Amino acid sequence: MSWLATTDPLFTNSGHVGLAIIVIVVVKMLLGLGLLMTSVILMIWFERKAISDMQSRIGPQRWGPFGLLQTLADGLKLILKEDLIPSEADRTVFKLAPFLVLVPAIITFGLVPIGGTLTIAGHKVLLQVANPPMGILLLLAMSGISVYGVMLAGWSSGSKYPLLSSVRASAQMISYEAALGMTIVTVVLVTGSLSVHNIVTSQADGVWHWNLIRLGVVPFVVFVIAITAELNRPPFDVVEAESELVGGFHTEYSSFRFAIFFLAEYMNTITMSAIIVTLFLGGPAGWAPNVAHLKWLFPIAWFLVKTVGFAFCYIWFRASLPRFRYDQLMDLGWKRLIPLSLGWMLIVAGFLVAPGWGFMMGAVVLLAYSVLARAFSLGQTREVGVDSVLPMVGARPLPGEVLRSSSDEGSD
Amino acid sequence: MIAAAYTTPSVLVFATSALLILVGAIGVIAVKNPVHAALCLIMTLIGVAVAFVAQSADFLAAVQIIVYAGAIVVLFLFVIMFLGVDRREHIHFEPLVGQRAFAAVGVAITVGGLIALMAKSHWVSGATSVTTKLSAGSGNVHELGTAVFTTYLFAFEATAALLIIAVVGAVLLARRERPIQSEKEA
Missing domain, CATH: 1.20.5 (Single alpha-helices involved in coiled-coils or other helix-helix interfaces)
Incomplete structure (x- = not known):
């Protein structure tokens, strides 16, 4: 396991993994999961409150102070409801699909550096669940896997609208992954490393070193648009377009399985806000006063402030932008x-x-x-004529020609 | 060298990845439903990615998942969904006339070749990198990039050109003009 030491200082101790290190890793994982779950609950509340404010409504207010516990009540209600599986459904895949969305959502959050470095019992600990050598590529891999969850959920429901939705979702997510990958390559080029920790530390020397400014604003804008499309959030939510597709790919899901989709969607929203902050806004970088023993708190605070800012942007998008048409x-x-x-x-x-x-x-x-x-412009104004069809190659018609002549016979 | 490589964690990782690969690969050919077969294929690909990570080939592992699991099998599934798997095809005639015998011979040759290779060459070389030693810090992406863009530049660019040609060819074959009168007479 010595190769882990190339990216994580926790494992530099001559490759020996002692009890202390195992405890630290497990605690980091549990803390990460706890943080993610808590922030999902707060995010759902925040979204409902912010949108109701923008629409001059009151929003949730009954459960807990300011309606903070509304999400818990909703979650409890969902779990207590009957769990239906349609008779036409492919049962195995139907049960598998929600987890294919949830697991990548949780893993991706593990990549995000929340703060700087802590020293606990002589071990240097990165405030990041894991810093794998493949680094930011894991983000792309996980978003690739989560396509399956959406796709298979729609297909396995054995119903028309979810199937249409899942076809849309897979096409959309694959299309935007290319632009996403290319902007990440730009970030990796300027950092010179794939490791997320290095991406953050290379931006630490002030605002002018943030990738947002260092790379010109274009990659940032492209990344935000592409990641919003990956998330299937408004204005790119053709996957769940209520007016066209009932409820989208999870129309047939109910109870706990629906709750998992809902949870994963909000986890992804938070994680992607955090990823934007990590890649372009310096992550936990920011001004920190020289206070003894509390210096490690300021990067965390900066990270949270920036991430909440982007989470608010997503809510803002949802409240103000109309949905795109699919084409x-x-x-x-x-x-x-x-x-x-x-x-x-x-x-x-x-x-x-x-x-x-x-x-x-x-x-x-x-x-x-x-x-x-x-x-x-040529493609848009093109007149289809004899000249635009390629001449035949050789004596035999191409397979395409045969297909064309046989299928076009009755069409006009 | 070999003894050093066989620690408990590495054996566990190998067993996990081997299990994923084998169960997935058998599933691909044994399962009747094409969508389930595609899912088994993903399982195999993830198993291979785990094996890559165990060999410190992190970049390869990530690319394996991004390209194969994330894009290519999604396209397979896309096609399967469009064609519809509800209409199961009942094949009443023997679809492979005489190929089965050839397939058996092919399998025998492949397995024999593998066994011969294993007997002749070293089972485990113990080296994690062929080009250079994995230096701490720079990681294998750097080494891979240097190798691909200097030593193997021609092969790399030739592969890229081949893929572009394939894509352009596919677009050309699939292209359909809207029908007009004069085209029909020609």
């Missing part, structure tokens, strides 16, 4: 965000080598964009 969503993902993030990544890579290369890359990217814009 607009695909257009935005494939035709705008992917070229933009790819081009910006090349420019950043160029500037990392030398300013001359950066400007050259900028020129190349601009040229490519103008070609792309021309292609888009």
Whole structure:
């Protein structure tokens, strides 16, 4: 296990894993899970309160002070309800799907550095559940896995609207993963390391070193849009569009299984706010006064303030932005965000080598964009004529031609 | 070297990954429902990723999950969903005429080759990295990047070009023009 020492100072002790280290790791995991669960409860309350304020309503107020315990009451109610499985459902997959959403949501939160480093009983402890060497790639891997939860939930329900929703969800999440990956590559390029801890420490020297400013604002904007689409949150919630799809992929789910989907959705919202803060806003970096024994508290406070800020942004999006149409969503993902993030990544890579290369890359990217814009405008105004069909290759028609002539026979 | 590699945790990790890989692989061919088969395939891929992590190939493990489990099998499932698995196909005729014998021969050759390889070469080399020693700190992403973009640059770019050609070819084959009169007569 000595390779763990390359990223986590906890394991540097000549590869020997003693009882103290095991206890520290388990406590970190439990604390992380507890923090996540508590923040989910608060987040749901916060969202309901903030939205009701924006809509001039009162919102939850009966249970606990300011209605704080409303989420607990709702959770209890959900668990006590009858658990239905539709007769057409694929039972195994139907039961498996909620956990395929929940587990990645929990694992991703483990990546986020909440504060700096603590020294407990002679061991240096990162305030981060785990700092794996593959680092930020685990975020992409987990968002890849959580696609299955949504997809299989819709399919296994054996019902039409959930199936439509899950097809939409999988297409949407895969499309936006490309732009997401490219912006993360930009961050990794400038950090020179995949480890989340290094990404945070490289931004520690003041606001001008935050990736938000260091990389130009473009990757940040692309990342926020792409991650909102990954979350299936408004304005990208075509997956759960009530007016079109009843309730989306979890229409047939009830009771505890529905509660798991709900929980995972809010966990993801919090985790992604935290990930945005980690990648672009310096994570726990911020001003800290020199107070003895309490210095480690300030990074945590900064991290919480920034994360709550982004969580509020998500609520704000939901309250103010209308839902995208499905084809607009695909257009935005494939035709705008992917070229933009790819081009910006090349420019950043160029500037990392030398300013001359950066400007050259900028020129190349601009040229490519103008070609792309021309292609888009041609594609939109194209008249289909004889010239636009490719000539036959050789004597035999291509399989496509045969298919075309046989399938187009009765269509017009 | 070999004795040093066999600690209890590493044996446990290996057993877990081997179990995931084997159960998944057998499931892919044994299970009737295509969606379940795809799920078994994901299980195998995750098992392989665990094996990669155990070999300190973290980057490979992450890419394994992101690309194979996160994108390719999702596309498989996508196609399965669109075609619909409700209509089970009842195959009344033998779909593979004579191929089964060839398959048996192929399996025999492969297994024989593997056994021969294992007998001839070293079972475990003990090395975790072929290109260079894993230096502390820089990690294997650095080594992998250097290898791919210097020594194996041509092979890497050729693979990239091959994939692009395949994509463009697929788009070309699947492209359908809206029908117009003159095209039908041609």
